[in-house]
Amino acid sequence: MSNQVSDEARVIPLRPAPARPATPEPEPTADKEPLWRDLVGQVLRRERRAQDRTLKEVADAARISLPYLSEIERGRKEASSEVLAAAAHALGLGLGDLLSLAHGELTRRTGTQHRPTATPHRSYHGLCLAA
16 A cells, blocks of 8 residues: 655645635726815926926926925825915916816816705805816
8 A cells, every 4th residue: 555645745724715805897087076286286297398398397496395396296196285386476376267177177077967956056156266
């Protein structure tokens, strides 16, 4: 009688292996409202590029760091109103101009499809800033 022993070690798990989490399906972007920081960042980048200026030039003029301005443009950072005003002024815009352009971008992207129908719409012609 000969017992053949395998060269491979036999492993007996003490606990069952954890189940792999299911890969979440990405949410549809058409129904999702964009974030304000993304809108503002895109407006800043579009205006800077329209003026053929570099990040360094605008960051120096606004007296903010180049990496921080880059993160704002990419929508990675929520900038304070002071920083947004400085970036806007460096581009020859007022803070109101920047916010108005971002609002226009939001309206263009979302249209009226997200406005609740149960709430009556009252037009407001002012500007509201929150910091």
